[in-house]
Amino acid sequence: MPLENKRLSEISKRIENDDEKAFREIFDLFYFDLLAFSRPIVADEQAAEDVVENVFLRLWQNRKTLGNINNLSAYLYTATKYASINYLKARKNTCDVAIEELDDRSLYNFSTPESSMIGKENVLSIERAINQLPPKSKLVFYLVKEKGLNCREVAKILNTSVRTVETQLYHSLKKIASLLEESQVIQPRRSTR
Template identity: 60%
Template sequence: MKNQRLYELLLRIAEHDDEMAFKELYNFFYFDLIAFSRSILNSEQDAEDVVINVFVRLWQNRKTMGSIKNISAYLYTAAKYASINMLKSRKEINNIDIDDLSDTFQYSFANPETELIDRENIKRLGELLNTLPPKSRLVFYLVKDKGLSCKEVSILLNTSIRTVETQLYQTMRKIASWLDRENIRPKRKPGNS
């Protein structure tokens, strides 16, 4: 979903209490936030509870949503801290770091860029991404699929921007190498020569 569309949804929710816009926003982020939260909590049920609570609080504070600059970063940060708070309430941790993330995070490769590659190669690329270390998968997912900046991801994952950039660079090199090795060239968009 484009940033402009997300911003329009935020304004509709903040200014008009638009439940349909909220449902669209919820549906867009729900499963991705559960996967992210599950990578911290190692529990599907706890991740669902966390994400639902994040959205409940978001609805309760909807009048201030128009001031949110990047809803993706906002929601991922909220899910992170809600997950950490759940772990703290269980007395399991004091803080979380990128190295503490679970290996259970699986990347689902489906975004507008994938329209340029055929389905079989998308499946194979998804399999390649899921062979990467969990931290690399998560960084790639947050930056390339969810549109967060390296700085936002570094804050979200309590790591340096340099670490995020390095992991993203290494992942992109692996993808480029795989594309070359498989001799895969993106399809051209209609109208491009």
Template identity: 30%
Template structure:
């Protein structure tokens, strides 16, 4: 057994007995290598630091199992890699969730594009015909993206008043479109921004 592996095994043995000095020594020995590896994968300095901390935290928490580990270096790298891939997996899930919530402009054929533009114009006309307060609430909701409680606070109204106003506005806009023979689900009106 080479001296390097033996030293690592000895450090793991000491750490398993609760030796904090051995833990610090192992920490200083491996942090530069683990940091370089994690940064190559993550490409984010603060997340890399979090991964290093989590790796050594797991080592300390699992110190009673360290005596059985034959390849300390491989074990540490495996923990750090696991932390990196866990982070990347969570980021991928987060990005997919955000992408699914982000409204995407639909791709239309020229005829559909004209219909869409006409409908958007008619929604604008219907909004202009709303009573002043209803129009203001609708525009705060659609143009500024404010939520009902935010609109209520901004206009000194109750959230129920704002919600009822939005429902009546959408009903009025839908009625305007229905008169023109444009039958669209309420969800389309909700997503359609001027």
């Protein structure tokens, strides 16, 4: 079990035992990421905040069943996705929402501890390369590379096949590498012929 999943599992157990401090840890860890995830679906900042807060409210209300959840991160993203879609359905804005149809109203934050060690100019080049990806590819990249979900979990969240997620991730990484080569952030790959 990866360290992050082990840590989340330990925090989940504490929440199951009514530990409000542990719940606050989960809230602080995921709130802004889930907000960024919900925002392009509901297309409204306040609605996204309401959706995410309701997801956390339901998490606390159902805390005694947290032991049944294998991956809290995947669970929270899935719950946020469905809560966002249910918000839209309740507002009669749509009957069915496909991730492909969402516009790119929000840019995901791709800063990591490693990015603080990379030159500012290179970080901007990397962020530009990531932001040039199509919205669904960017979301797949974000969930896999930034949030640490595996392709199976991302496929479940996005209602698509694991192979589709793997293919999108492969093409995204290839495109990012190509853009970074063009901007001379990384050295061109040598041909193996």
